[in-house]
Amino acid sequence: xxxxxxxxxxxxxxxxxxxxxxxxxxxxxxxxxxxxxxxxxxxxxxxxxxxxxxxxxxxxxxxxxxxxxxxxxxxxxxxxxxxxxxxxxxxxxxxxxxxxxxxxxxxxxxxxxxxxxxxxxxxxxxxxxxxxxxxxxxxxxxxxxxxxxxxxxxxxxxxxxxxxxxxxxxxxxxxxxxxxxxxxxxxxxxxxxxxxxxxxxxxxxxxxxxxxxxxxxxxxxxxxxxxxxxxxxxxxxxxxxxxxxxxxxxxxxxxxxxxxxxxxxxxxxxxxxxxxxxxxxxxxxxxxxxxxxxxxxxxxxxxxxxxxxxxxxxxxxxxxxxxxxxxxxxxxxxxxxxxxxxxxxxxxxx
Amino acid sequence: xxxxxxxxxxxxxxxxxxxxxxxxxxxxxxxxxxxxxxxxxxxxxxxxxxxxxxxxxxxxxxxxxxxxxxxxxxxxxxxxxxxxxxxxxxxxxxxxxxxxxxxxxxxxxxxxxxxxxxxxxxxxxxxxxxxxxxxxxxxxxxxxxxxxxxxxxxxxxxxxxxxxxxxxxxxxxxxxxxxxxxxxxxxxxxxxxxxxxxxxxxxxxxxxxxxxxxxxxxxxxxxxxxxxxxxxxxxxxxxxxxxxxxxxxxxxxxxxxxxxxxxxxxxxxxxxxxxxxxxxxxxxxxxxxxxxxxxxxxxxxxxxxxxxxxxxxxxxxxxxxxxxxxxxxxxxxxxxxxxxxxxxxxxxxxxxxxxxxxxxxxxxxxxxxxxxxxxxxxxxxxxxxxxxxxxxxxxxxxxxxxxxxxxxxxxxxxxxxxxxxxxxxxxxxxxxxxxxxxxxxxxxxxxxxxxxxxxxxxxxxxxxxxxxxxxxxxxxxxxxxxxxxxxxxxxxxxxxxxxxxxxxxxxxxxxxxxxxxxxxxxxxxxxxxxxxxxxxxxxxxxxxxxxx
Numbered sequence: 001x002x003x004x005x006x007x008x009x010x011x012x013x014x015x016x017x018x019x020x021x022x023x024x025x026x027x028x029x030x031x032x033x034x035x036x037x038x039x040x041x042x043x044x045x046x047x048x049x050x051x052x053x054x055x056x057x058x059x060x061x062x063x064x065x066x067x068x069x070x071x072x073x074x075x076x077x078x079x080x081x082x083x084x085x086x087x088x089x090x091x092x093x094x095x096x097x098x099x100x101x102x103x104x105x106x107x108x109x110x111x112x113x114x115x116x117x118x119x120x121x122x123x124x125x126x127x128x129x130x131x132x133x134x135x136x137x138x139x140x141x142x143x144x145x146x147x148x149x150x151x152x153x154x155x156x157x158x159x160x161x162x163x164x165x166x167x168x169x170x171x172x173x174x175x176x177x178x179x180x181x182x183x184x185x186x187x188x189x190x191x192x193x194x195x196x197x198x199x200x201x202x203x204x205x206x207x208x209x210x211x212x213x214x215x216x217x218x219x220x221x222x223x224x225x226x227x228x229x230x231x232x233x234x235x236x237x238x239x240x241x242x243x244x245x246x247x248x249x250x251x252x253x254x255x256x257x258x259x260x261x262x263x264x265x266x267x268x269x270x271x272x273x274x275x276x277x278x279x280x281x282x283x284x285x286x287x288x289x290x291x292x293x294x295x296x297x298x299x300x301x302x303x304x305x306x307x308x309x310x311x312x313x314x315x316x317x318x319x320x321x322x323x324x325x326x327x328x329x330x331x332x333x334x335x336x337x338x339x340x341x342x343x344x345x346x347x348x349x350x
Numbered sequence: 351x352x353x354x355x356x357x358x359x360x361x362x363x364x365x366x367x368x369x370x371x372x373x374x375x376x377x378x379x380x381x382x383x384x385x386x387x388x389x390x391x392x393x394x395x396x397x398x399x400x401x402x403x404x405x406x407x408x409x410x411x412x413x414x415x416x417x418x419x420x421x422x423x424x425x426x427x428x429x430x431x432x433x434x435x436x437x438x439x440x441x442x443x444x445x446x447x448x449x450x451x452x453x454x455x456x457x458x459x460x461x462x463x464x465x466x467x468x469x470x471x472x473x474x475x476x477x478x479x480x481x482x483x484x485x486x487x488x489x490x491x492x493x494x495x496x497x498x499x500x501x502x503x504x505x506x507x508x509x510x511x512x513x514x515x516x517x518x519x520x521x522x523x524x525x526x527x528x529x530x531x532x533x534x535x536x537x538x539x540x541x542x543x544x545x546x547x548x549x550x551x552x553x554x555x556x557x558x559x560x561x562x563x564x565x566x567x568x569x570x571x572x573x574x575x576x577x578x579x580x581x582x583x584x585x586x587x588x589x590x591x592x593x594x595x596x597x598x599x600x601x602x603x604x605x606x607x608x609x610x611x612x613x614x615x616x617x618x619x620x621x622x623x624x625x626x627x628x629x630x631x632x633x634x635x636x637x638x639x640x641x642x643x644x645x646x647x648x649x650x651x652x653x654x655x656x657x658x659x660x661x662x663x664x665x666x667x668x669x670x671x672x673x674x675x676x677x678x679x680x681x682x683x684x685x686x687x688x689x690x691x692x693x694x695x696x697x698x699x700x701x702x703x704x705x706x707x708x709x710x711x712x713x714x715x716x717x718x719x720x721x722x723x724x725x726x727x728x729x730x731x732x733x734x735x736x737x738x739x740x741x742x743x744x745x746x747x748x749x750x751x752x753x754x755x756x757x758x759x760x761x762x763x764x765x766x767x768x769x770x771x772x773x774x775x776x777x778x779x780x781x782x783x784x785x786x787x788x789x790x791x792x793x794x795x796x797x798x799x800x801x802x803x804x805x806x807x808x809x810x811x812x813x814x815x816x817x818x819x820x821x822x823x824x825x826x827x828x829x830x831x832x833x834x835x836x837x838x839x840x841x842x843x844x845x846x847x848x849x850x851x852x853x854x855x856x857x858x859x860x861x862x863x864x865x866x867x868x869x870x871x872x873x874x875x876x877x878x879x880x881x882x883x884x885x886x887x888x889x890x891x892x893x894x895x896x897x898x
Contacts, residue, residue, distance in 0.1 A: 011530070011722075013778075118729075289731050290731050294737060342745065345768050346369075346741070347742075348614075348615050
């Protein structure tokens, strides 16, 4: 009889890439649930649209690159990219925003560079930055958290707004953002930035309706949701602790020092940690292995850099949040970091 | 279990170093490690490849039809790195022909085929119960003549390893056996601890080491107990129990574990005063010196769920794998894999007609359920899991990219040749990339390129030397022609000048006339000669043009 020939090793006991990506999706669930609670069901429509676009784009690209249509889908990475982008944008953003962003992420950032594993930049974040620069209005139209909002939309109203940019009753997203006093409400980070320039102190700013407990209303819970999911990923050994911890340290340590010197002008580490996309970025975005540094030492440097850039842009930059920019800037540094953190090979020491 | 813990507490006190990376695949040493080593009935034929290990093959000393005794020498050891081969049992030489061998390629090689007669008739044995009076060089000869090769790894001739003249600090006896499934050394230690320690003492005597470190992994409590009892109160042999982790039995890894030192790249353990031998080798050395028995058999683990009777057997060298499988209740499934060696580093056999050789420690016939065949290879996501487990702290993902890009210069800069091919990287790779396979291919390519380069260099030198020779010859020829022409010219001139001398004697007129004629003839001849010389030279150079 003939026997099967195979190269060693003959066993394999690690989770496959596809399974790892599935776990990333599962770990996103707590954060996304909280997000849909605080910002309405729009996020589910965005996710659906993004995933559908990503799958079709991925198939089209693989066919165009003369590979079997389903071969690239097997690893589930396109789905993860799509979900990450969908939850990063305002839940009522018009449908074409997420479609353009996802297409750009999959087609240009991923496949033009050679597909899975070859991209220099984190596809979701590159897509996000493209959208933020191209459509600043749509991309900053975050609703106030439902707990402090005047309006709450039904499923149908949400879908209608995403598709036609107005609620069935004819309200624009801009109008929906108005608070009780009729003044448009911004995200907590945005509020801090604009109010500080208007001469208010943080103590005063925190009195506003956008803030409660530790940080921004709604946002803090969503961040905690992503923290829980992220810890699950570490516990499941899908990601290692190096990047999340590096990210948080790079952000919170400078924030802490700055806060001590200027408590009324510089938000403290907890506000930073629980605002914007901090936890999502630390556990789900910066940990994308393809565009991160490869050695553990390199990863810590990479993550510290991201955290620090986030701190700098939030404190002095033109944008209220900066995870996407920070990740892309750190992506550019990866070849350099990898070069200088190459481990010493056995027998080549001293 | 309490026994294990006590043993660990007693012996596990001073592991000095640790090595990075490593994996913990399911050990699956049971039931092989708890079943006594069996003896199988003799197979119908024994196939002994003349070349059993690295190095050239020896000269065959027997002919078809010869009756041979057990232990009779069949081949003369070649020059360097060769080892003699012996008849594992008495019988008749049935054939000397090409047979498939135990190599991943399964390519046929010259082999001596013996039909055992079942008498197990020993030839002469030169037992040497007390070796202390014997010259070390004589002991080395005996080890060499017994055909002993390292039974743990690549099968390097033991005597040559022992004969290296460098001062050694430690002799390390490797009983780690870190590959999953394999329990051949484990069982040998359990059942033949005294013989192994006796062999260890011979090895220590030969190498004049200060002390011996005897390393066993902590998942072999019975072997640890047996060896500890055999060492008894010998203070020169230190038992070191190392934590279970693959590949702690790798030579370089074990050295780092026991001494905290690394073997510098491109060097050998002996360069840092260490020598490592496998427990099976120590046992074989004892049999060879004390009993005068050459290496004829070895312990082979037969395991995997496709076998009903799993365990260890004493297999004569040359036993066809099919015979071992037949004796173990082999139920092959569809697309059955037969692995020689363990699941991490073993290779699949294309046929079961290949024989057991000196380095065959395990035959693994797994079901697809217990060792699933890898799925389709996905793209590398640079997750770095491979770097985390690499015991040589290489960057396997980087090597993989470079290997696929065929960037051989960069591969060498990334130290491809420090890869020990342990397979830990491929074992953890979530994209199921057969990494080791890529490295092996790249290594072969790099070696090929180096060989081609050397060949091209040689050809270039040869060509240049030839060009030089041709040029030299041409110059010499031209010189010869030139000289010949001059010579002729001179002669002509002399001839021409002779009548002139006659004129001195008087008769001027006719002489003057004949001299003018002679001079004209001489001129014409000289011109002709010069033309001929020139033609010749032209012909030469054009002929050369054709040649080159």
